[in-house]
Amino acid sequence: MSHPIKAQEFLSDPAKAKWHDETLWFVRDKRDAITKTIPEWEQLRDLASQIKDNVLANLDSYLVEFEQKAKANNIHVHWAVDSEEHNQIVLGILRQHDCKAIVKSKSILTEECHLNPFLEKNGVEVVDTDLGERIVQFLNQPPSHIVLPAIHLKKRDISEIFHEKLQTEKGNEDPTYLTQAARVHLREKFLSAKVAITGVNFGIAETGEFVVCTNEGNADMGVHLADVHIACMGIEKIIPRRKNLGVFLRILARSATGQPVTNYNSHFRSPAPGKEIHIILVDNGRTDQLAREKFKNSLKCIRCGACMNTCPIYRRSGGFSYGSVVPGPIGSILSPGLDLKKYSSLPFASTLCGSCSDVCPVKINIHEQLYEWRQEITKAQGSNAKSISMKIANGIFSTPFAYKISGEMLRGALKILPEAITYSGLNTWGKQRDLPEVPKESFKDWYKKNRK
Amino acid sequence: MSSREQILGKIKRVAKADSPLPDIPDFEFSGEIKERFVKSIQGNKGEVIDVAGLEVFLKSNGFSKIISLAKGLEQLSTRTLPENPHELADLEVAIIQGQFGVAENGSIWLTDADLGLRALPFITEHLVIVLSEASLVSNMHEAYKRIGEQHSGFGLFIAGPSKTADIEQSLVIGAHGAKSLRVVLD
Numbered sequence: 001m002s003h004p005i006k007a008q009e010f011l012s013d014p015a016k017a018k019w020h021d022e023t024l025w026f027v028r029d030k031r032d033a034i035t036k037t038i039p040e041w042e043q044l045r046d047l048a049s050q051i052k053d054n055v056l057a058n059l060d061s062y063l064v065e066f067e068q069k070a071k072a073n074n075i076h077v078h079w080a081v082d083s084e085e086h087n088q089i090v091l092g093i094l095r096q097h098d099c100k101a102i103v104k105s106k107s108i109l110t111e112e113c114h115l116n117p118f119l120e121k122n123g124v125e126v127v128d129t130d131l132g133e134r135i136v137q138f139l140n141q142p143p144s145h146i147v148l149p150a151i152h153l154k155k156r157d158i159s160e161i162f163h164e165k166l167q168t169e170k171g172n173e174d175p176t177y178l179t180q181a182a183r184v185h186l187r188e189k190f191l192s193a194k195v196a197i198t199g200v201n202f203g204i205a206e207t208g209e210f211v212v213c214t215n216e217g218n219a220d221m222g223v224h225l226a227d228v229h230i231a232c233m234g235i236e237k238i239i240p241r242r243k244n245l246g247v248f249l250r251i252l253a254r255s256a257t258g259q260p261v262t263n264y265n266s267h268f269r270s271p272a273p274g275k276e277i278h279i280i281l282v283d284n285g286r287t288d289q290l291a292r293e294k295f296k297n298s299l300k301c302i303r304c305g306a307c308m309n310t311c312p313i314y315r316r317s318g319g320f321s322y323g324s325v326v327p328g329p330i331g332s333i334l335s336p337g338l339d340l341k342k343y344s345s346l347p348f349a350s351t352l353c354g355s356c357s358d359v360c361p362v363k364i365n366i367h368e369q370l371y372e373w374r375q376e377i378t379k380a381q382g383s384n385a386k387s388i389s390m391k392i393a394n395g396i397f398s399t400p401f402a403y404k405i406s407g408e409m410l411r412g413a414l415k416i417l418p419e420a421i422t423y424s425g426l427n428t429w430g431k432q433r434d435l436p437e438v439p440k441e442s443f444k445d446w447y448k449k450n451r452k
Numbered sequence: 453m454s455s456r457e458q459i460l461g462k463i464k465r466v467a468k469a470d471s472p473l474p475d476i477p478d479f480e481f482s483g484e485i486k487e488r489f490v491k492s493i494q495g496n497k498g499e500v501i502d503v504a505g506l507e508v509f510l511k512s513n514g515f516s517k518i519i520s521l522a523k524g525l526e527q528l529s530t531r532t533l534p535e536n537p538h539e540l541a542d543l544e545v546a547i548i549q550g551q552f553g554v555a556e557n558g559s560i561w562l563t564d565a566d567l568g569l570r571a572l573p574f575i576t577e578h579l580v581i582v583l584s585e586a587s588l589v590s591n592m593h594e595a596y597k598r599i600g601e602q603h604s605g606f607g608l609f610i611a612g613p614s615k616t617a618d619i620e621q622s623l624v625i626g627a628h629g630a631k632s633l634r635v636v637l638d
């Protein structure tokens with residue numbers, strides 16, 4: 001299903017959509033405020049970008065160095081070309097340890113590999129332990145944001161599902177009360193799990209260690225109580241030297257939520273006595289993306305989510321409208337590389353305002369890549385409407401396909417929103433304007449009729 | 453061909469322009485280091501106290517399950533470190549010695565040598581870290597210089613108590629790990 005149609009669904013609850021928009025903007029504001037307290041902020045972004053460029057230019061040798069060091073530290077290193085192999089490796093380790101229930105902290109990679117349904121099909125209970133992820137797991141939903149997984153939900157939704165699953169008081173929506181209930185519930189899971197899975201924020205070639213950052217402490221609660229720690233890492237998460245962490249830990253949390261650093265930043269170098277650490281290095285399309293000169297920079301992403309918080313389309317259409325594991329601007333340049341047809345509407349889910357590139361801590365040229373994908377998609381579709389695009393003097397919608405779907409989106413949104421609402425969910429260009437009347441036919445249809 | 457060779461081979465076949473690894477300069481730090489550290493900890497919802505404050509905290513709450521590994525404060529322990537971390541499940545207070553603190557964000561560096569058990573600072577209900585004022589550094593670059601080649605199986609920056617904002621972005625302290633962090637600065 002294309003982005004504009006799903007965006008309409010999101011906009012069918014205008015109050016919630018407005019809250020979503022404003023809340024993410026508030027996070028963006030916090031990011032701005034804290035970056036202004038660091039005089040060298042822009043220099044840090046340059047450094048982070050250059051370090052990542054160096055990583056992409058030497059990825060093979062850094063991976064080999066990482067593997068060698070990690071093995072010397074008694075870490076088991078596995079390689080997976082795709083999600084299927086990744087999932088099989090995880091299952092193999094679980095079977096070896098006769099493990100039927102695991103705890104898992106936030107890992108977008110395991111979402112990408114659809115690990116949970118795979119393990120469940122194979123008789124393993126998976127408990128996501130990040131609070132936001134546990135909430136969406138209860139609801140059988142994927143996360144709608146890579147840093148704020150449950151940002152599409154209101155506390156009344158969470159209160160309802162907790163009442164059902166955790167027997168909390170009906171109607172009690174107090175976040176402290178609900179969090180406490182989750183704490184008690186998850187504590188029991190932590191204490192009984194034999195295997196814990198985490199993602200990886202950074203893998204360090206020089207030392208073979210890897211770093212996991214959380215605020216809740218859930219990754220650590222899991223792994224330090226379990227006998228076996230499985231860390232799932234995309235191959236692009238490598239950085240060369242330990243001291244590079246100084247740069248990345250300064251920019252990650254500030255960009256993500258506007259806080260100076262995450263409260264727990266754990267460096268795993270070798271297992272505790274009697275325990276095991278496995279790391280799985282996963283390709284799953286990354287080497288293909290690396291080979292695409294125009295798009296390889298998307299692999300520099302450190303998954304901070306800042307481009308989502310700032311994006312006028314993401315804020316007003318919600319993470320699910322993208323239909324991809326990573327939503328928002330970065331998702332819209334990563335996903336077409338995985339399946340061009342399925343994700344063909346995503347590069348058009350943008351105004352090309354460039355705000356994403358402005359906030360990106362590793363300086364990915366996100367909006368330029370969105371534009372590049374539009375060209376690729378239009379080419380792939382063998383556009384016969386090229387002449388139209390040349391005649392539409394509109395710098396924002398630069399291809400006919402984009403024009404068509406954006407128009408659909410706008411007309412759809414205008415239809416569902418009551419006229420009296422001055423807040424127009426998709427009126428990106430001026431919140432307080434009155435809603436324009438919905439044209440009965442699109443310009444494109446009109447043009448088709450009248451061009452002769 | 454193994455998956456490893458396949459992945460490495462694919463990367464090798466991509467033509468890549470060299471891109472040098474940049475040097476990280478020394479960034480100047482303006483302001484008073486201790487003051488900034490205290491502010492950072494408070495911003496992260498922790499508290500900075502002194503040894504007298506620690507005694508008041510322990511007494512007024514009547515804690516009876518305490519493990520203290522901090523230098524000179526070992527006598528505050530009411531039990532010894534178990535072998536199995538699961539036995540820490542009902543621990544009320546852990547008191548540990550931090551190696552150094554970072555002014556810009558309140559991070560405190562700890563390794564296996566300070567922790568006894570890796571689960572300790574997470575599973576305890578309340579965490580106290582003792583830190584010498586002389587150990588404070590300005591920013592994360594200085595922090596990694598200080599860590600240098602140190603080799604520990606596990607290393608950790610803790611900057612505050614366990615927290616979440618996953619329910620409507622409302623900040624709640626005490627998600628899974630320690631419900632409070634107190635830093636004893638001496």
Ligand code: SF4
Pocket residue numbers: 255300301302303304305306307308330356359360361362363364366
């Ligand atoms: S693309 Fe940049 S801003 Fe977006 S999540 Fe990745 S690092 Fe953050």
